[in-house]
Amino acid sequence: MANEPILLLTPLRKGGHNFKEATSPGDWQAISGTLGELGGALDVDEKAQVDLVRSTPDPWAQARSFADAILNPAHRSGSLVGQWRGLIALFGLSAYYEDTYRLSLIPVPLSERNSRFASVMTHLLPQTSLAAPAGDVSHGWNRPIIVRLFELDKERRPIGAGRDLGILNPASLIAAGRDGDAMRVPGIPWMLNGVTDPTRLVGNDALPPAALQMLADYVTRLDVEVAKMCSGRGSPDQQVLLKHLRDRLQSFRDDCLDVRLHPGVDRRTVTIEPGEPWGEGLPHLYQLLASPVRAKAPEPGTSDCIIRLRDDLGDPPPFKGFVLLDPTLGTADRPAAQIGFWGVKTLHQVISGTVSEQQAMRETIAKAGYLMVTPDDLLTRVLVTLDDDERPARIASHPEGLHNCLLPFSPLVLLIRKPEELALSTSVNRDGKVSLTLSVSGRPHAVSRRYVAAPQGADGRLLREVDWGLGDFALWPNFRSDVWRHYCARIDYSSNSLNRLRGRFAMSGRLLADFMRDAQSPELRAKHMAPWGDSAPLDNRGTAAVLDRIPEFEGRKFVGAGLTRLRASNSGGRASEIQISATPYEAAFFSVAVDPNEPPYPAGLSVLQIQEVANPSDRIGVAAIDFGTTNTVACLNETVPLRLAARIVHPVEPASDKGAAFRASELNQKFRDFLPADERSLPSPTVIIGRPLDAPGRDLLDADGALNDGLLIRHLMYFQPDFAEDGTISAIPIKEWSALLNNIKYNLKWSSAPEMRDAARRFLRQLMLMIACEWTAKGGDATNLKWHFSRPKDMGDDVDFLRQLKLALADVVQVPAADAVRPISYEGDAAAAYILDENTKAQGTRGAVNIILDIGGGTTDIAIWDNGKPIKQLFSTSMRLAGGDFFTDHIMRNPEILEDFGLKAWSSVIQQLNKESDAELRANIHYIGELLFSGKTLDNAIEREWSRVSGTDNVRSLKETSYLFLGGLAWFVGRLLRNLIRDGELPRSALGDIAVAFCGRGSGLFVRLHGPDPRAQTEIS
Template sequence: MSEKTVLLLPQMREDSDISSDVPGKWNEQQSTAFHNVATSLEYNAPGAIKNISSVPTMWARPLTFEMVLYDRRHSMRSQFIDQWQGMLAAVALAEMRGLPLTAKLVELGSDKLQGVSFGKSLFDLKPNYGERNLYTLQNKHPWQDLYVFLYEVEIDNVRHKRPVGMTSPTTLVVPSAEADWGKLPWWNRELQRLQAPQAFLNAEEQALLWMWLRNLSQQLGQYGGNDTALNTITGLIVDFQRSLAQNQELQPEECFSTNEQFFGIPINRGALIALNKPVKAPPEPSSVALIPSRVKTGKQLPLLLYDPEEMPKVWGVEPQNIWLHEGQTLASLKPGQFAHFKERWVKEVNLVKKDDLFFPELYFIELEDGLPGALLPDKKKNDVIRFNNKPVTPLIPLNSMLVDYFTPEELVEKITFKMQNNGKVRLILNLPLSGVKQKQQSYPLYKEYDLKEENCLGEQLPVVQIWPNFRTEGWQEYYTFYYDSELGAKAFQITIPEAKDSYDFNVGFGKYQLSKSPAFPEVFPCTDGQGNLIGMILMKSPTDINKNRDWKVGVDFGTSFTNIFIKLKDSPEPLPLKNLQRQITKAAPDTILNALFEFFIPENFIPQDKPLPISSVLTTNGKNPNHEVKLPIFDGRMYIPNNKTFKPQEEHIKTNLKWQKGNTEYYQLFISHLALHISALAAESGVKSIQWAISYPSAFSHAERKGYVSSWKKILTDLGKTTGITHKYPTPNDSKHLKTESLASAQYFADYERQDLVYTTCIDMGGGTSDISIWDSQKIVHQCSVLLAGRDIFSEIVRENPSFIKNRLEDNFGGWDRLHTGAFNAKLDVWLRLESENWLKNEREQIADEEDMKGLVTVMAIGVAGLYYYVGILLKVLKQEGKHSREGITPVYIGGNGSRFLHWLDDQGNFSPASEINKILSRMLSSASGFPHSNIETVLTNRCQPKDEVACGLVLEDSRLEVRDIKEDDRLIAGEACLIIYNINQEDVPDKITANSRIKQDDELELKDFKIPELVELPKFLCEFHKVLKELNIEEIFALKDYKMSPDTKDNSELWKRTQRALEDILIKEMKGKSEEIRFEPPFILGLKALLRVLAKDWAKIKTPQK
């Protein structure tokens, strides 16, 4: 092996200041020897090294750096200056560039380091200072306190902080030899050293660095440094500045960080304090702010998207040039600081990451169009998502916060679903951002999803509905209904972000939710059974309605049914009951139908061809027990019963709303929902103002009338605040818009049917009352309301014989014999509304000769004839009082849903002027009045349906009728003698009333007793009724069995004895208390009702054959 000389150090220059000696021999040298060695090395010789690292001291690196920087002749000076500049630039631009650079303070004199041999050695061997120190420290050696800079790098997916440099009292900073500066652009990984940074900086960064260097040089002279050292380092700083671009417009106060501990700790030793604040660019508007739609601008905090990994690549822009907020850029805000800044800015901006917008899993419905009422991306622009080769409907796996910034239509345009070759689904979200320099830029985000079996929501879906399905200015009443279809944990659930009132309840195995929102819901965030968000359903914006019309609305709130008419210009018409619901999910049709009828608002009212009138029935099913003030829909809703499924005996079904004492809460809920529903239909039709007209029976007590008008006022006042409609309601003295049912009915016949009311009686026969008005020369002379109507002349009769309903009316749905009075009447009303017309047409004639049918017809005929007999009494008394001068009975115009019972009294099931009952009624008028007999017809409505008359009459204007104030003159005419006993000052004061006189009602008095000692006129009536049957040879209506034709009660003593007993029962229950709370009834009518009860029990003894 040949000998070869190997150089451990570069060879000496020929003009070296060092003389050689015998190799291997130690020589004693002067203190300048190391300096002479360094300056005598030939660095350009072959095999030259990158750094000097062989100086034998622990402080070799900072001392070598000092030596080179201070020696202008040193051959490595330019390389060291590049590294020095590179580290200063890294410190200066650390915040702006988001460099993961931190600092640690090393106090060599601390007890901690003095207890470690290495630390003690460092302290003992610390360099001397004198001519090259840039600062001094009080009571400390300047080398005693130093800072080590650490740079965070990732190694094998683990982040580590590695030392990359330190501070020095003589050079400010010293970069470590062969440190790892990660992705710092001016770190040369191949050479393992920093380079001069200028070529890697843009103009803005150079100008900011120039400003930072100026501040550094200005501060150097303030900390007791050596002039030679200060001049040297200041010169190097100035040279560095000259190599940089500058911007004279920059203001120093805008250029430096406000973070006193950006590097993790404050750097505050001597002149090093100038390193403590890196630069920041003058704040610019955010580059990553989401550009919201015009209608959403300013309604939410700005949304800022933080995506430091991908955004610089997508836009081709350095991260330090992509601004976030408050001077932070994508470069300066490190991922580990995200949570801190999100919380810090929580009241200013909404800082989000991609994962905040995308949900981790994609859930889907196993139906192609599983969300018919929702908004999904256009099928023409999106791939059909398939699972097991079947098209499915996705829940959009995005955060619903996006709807705070875009309308559903705008958001869905930014969404694209694409099927990938690997079977995954890619969801692409294109967001418009403010962009660099405020040049708006689109930014695409995407996430790929596996279609998993466990994320399949199946084919059976919960019911989700919204009412009403429109939008108009001022409307703030939107209701969302959810029913899980008893699917349990399999059903997804929804939340309504803007709900002001929401109520969850369970019925059986079903889970329900009812919510009210001030605006139409734009999105339903969906959750699983554990409450985890799994996606969202976007809502298509409903039609915007312009309001430019006025309506007049007439409401006839009846005992059995309620009717509504509207007037547009000059044409009255029934309220059009449109379907205003939005069906969101493709749930089973039967499930939807049943759920809406029982717990929400039906999509369609039945029967669909003639939805009006609606039943006066309320349901409180699913009511919120926590509501002190009861709310419509939540606590009570109009109920649209189906004949086959209606169970009025259920606790939540409320009937007889108009008359049952103590249930004002229920009728108020009913008319609240009714008024809300009418308002919605009006708003959907572009109505800006509604003039309401309402009717009431004159049989209402003073307190009932006052309370009824007050209820409407409160309800309509409240609706004015939430519907955007001006609601004009009648005052107690507004005779134009607050009318008795008798007057409204008369106006219908006069102004709509164009009948003359020269000398006429109008009767509106409802379920509970018959409202009577008598007219002479188009002027009203008397009006009254009697509690004898459809329920008395039919419902209460057949209630005594439920088998008749089952076998004759062929209705087998529901335990008629087990229903209490109110429930029975309500259920029968529904049957009559839906089925009676067909029954009369197809069945009535077939059983005309059956004993049970003949008996029913007789009792019904007595009831109607008795009402007419009472009208005859009225005509007689009015003649006696001089209210009119005519000697004759009047034609009768009769309407109301009770008028249909006239058809039952005709064998053909179709009442006409030729019907025998018409002749009987005419004779009853003449018999009671004493006027000559004449064949006067009873006229039914011919342009509308029964029960339309009052509602239609309410909206008619410019009546030909003359209505005067007859409050004092329209007191009830008794028709039968009675004795009223008032309690005045603790004394009984009797008031004897004759049959042909009026009943005085003093609201201030307490009625102690109401007696009808003897029935006189009623027996006369029954006798006259039977006379007519005989005299006119009536064949369709039959006499009572065993009845003796005599007005003397002794001749039919048993019948009248039982009637008197039934009458006393009525008087005891209904005719005691404060006068203003009592519904006064004519004694004749009270006696007639008692008689009908007795006859009904006798009829019930007739056996009805079973079918």
């Protein structure tokens, strides 16, 4: 064998080919055909056993055979074509995947290598090559270029020494190495399992439409530029080679843009432009490969995952929209890899990214004015059901299946859904899966979470039979209007309670948007927004001083352009808060604690049912207020006292109406620090009550004068509860009256102390607020109200009183008219104007002299008029002696008289208070009487019992005291008449025709004693 020649090939067949015979070992012959054609020319008998056939390893065989396969139209090796396309794609998409990999081209000029291997390779050079322009840097086989791929870390730094993929060549442009099938690179979709065809990937491994469009543009440009460089040059064989290469490139391009393979690829979402060439110094052919394309920075909002905000959040909106990162957006028909998330990034790419990569995407989106959200940002971790057998609840505004549940949503949903839309777009199935249907870039999509008792993975926790309390969370008023800017929420709960709802805050989309608008940049808005979508436990910073993670609600107070809030008390196991917004609330948000060792969880929301008042009319309204010593009454466009409607809204209500009357009575006591729970008729006591405060709450208000003077913050009108016929009241133990006395302020009308003047202004301000509310609820605009006030003539400085009224009105009406508060009317004159006005048809008769006695609780106003044409006022004055002196004081000193009228409970409490050791309390016991007697209970009792008890010793004593007052008043009026006669203002003859009109609360007993006939001769006349 050693002497036998070793031939490279078996003998060739005779004829049918153009190959020359090998005559001796090592004799290389250049061939013009392919290896396939050479193989067909070999003369090998099917049964031959040739043991002389030997082969010498050909270092070019892999590259040359790879090129032959690509350039042979008849070649059917799909894997080789796929590898070739995959290698081309690495160049074309190098800019698109610049965070994932980097290519390096390493020239190996054989002529410059001093090695036997280089020498052998030079002798074995393949001859097939595309033509090159004259003078161009050679792209021949003698200048091979190795393609090396580097994976990149998060900072785009190469990892390791890289991996060699193949070499560039002048025939097929690039050829894969022998381990192309085994090459695996995470992050490059077509190299997850070897180098494969990027146009044949499916599902989430498929290239996104934008990448396919970029690749198609790159291949098209490569085809055109190669044709420009090589067309018309070289031999006919080279032109055939060029044609075959271009056919492969054009087929590659067509597959990139085939909508049957890639749905959505025909819809252009990005502008493609040339990337940065990186093949400097290489032959022109290879420079074409190293000239990738890139997507021009897309317009912000280029995404298939956009959720538009509501159209009523104000201008400008806080964000241009939400960008939803939700894996369930991808479906079998529309995988996540085909859904554009942001710019050229697909949903699949972002979902598959690391936490830091997703955070970088969140920041990029924020800079563009959008907010990236996930289902976790919209859905809470718990679903609360209020289905306790003893206290079942119902929320009528919630959808079927969720009437007894809070909706498990974060406040962010209010930016994308109006309250009336939530019921229509929310559903729950039998498995406990709650879904919120949204429009995501024009396509319906449900964001959902399953809630079960024992959650696993992404499940939420189902909390059953959660307790709640009527009145723990309440709002006022029960309407919204474009011209109303006072929306109040009261929150009160036990801070030690478990498995019971705790009010968190009331909110609306507009108010939330206003909070966001305060931030000066999109990035800050996004940062400010993050806590609103966080459903983790609320004690995220581990300190009891932090009430909530949301900045506006984390401390004891907040004062902003759209919201004022005060945590009045947060000690002794009780939390109490008031929140006042200039924007109508749309939902009440709650939290719930389920374990004593865990902080409370955000528990979702209750959609508020608040009607919208139609566009206000421009009609003018007239509000008249008599600011009395013991009671204050008001009228609105009528001559009868105003009834203040029940305007409380409860986010959660009982499933049954059973016990509604009792609940209203109970709430009236509970709502002393809020507004009345039921309808109230004026007059109402001229009394203000302090908001209950713990020590820190008191210190906070004392240090913040503006907040201390805020509407409904420090003081509120006190509304007397309704008593039973016998004077008892079920909702409050009568012994609590002494505690009540220490928390109320009275004598508002007459006290000149600065703090009492503030209290009086706050009383009138709240009354003006509630009157304006009634006007607005009827379709009016409070700016069109004219305010008329009356006061005793000799009370003091009218200028200062008017100034106080205007200050109060400015807190109620945003821009009051300059003449909104009318000149002051004196109480006696106002009464006379009503009584003597023919249009009012007031009861009674007229005489030549008309004396009006307006006997109130603290003052008696006297007006004397003649009966001329026109009538003329002769005199007007007031005196600090009235019903409180002869009626209230008498009863408080002799409470046993109340037993005659069937009010034993009242008699008992007054007797007990008279025995109190607190001297100041005993000194002010008069005001307890004014509170007790301010309603209709005593009047009704006297009416009911008068005929039976009018002759008793107790009642006779009361009448004697009253007559004494009346006698003194008559003497005083007589002196006034004498002075008028003396001054010539009144003829003496007029004294024979005098008519006296009694009005005011203090005159009730005299009217009863006189009877209905105005001309009857009685003890009174």
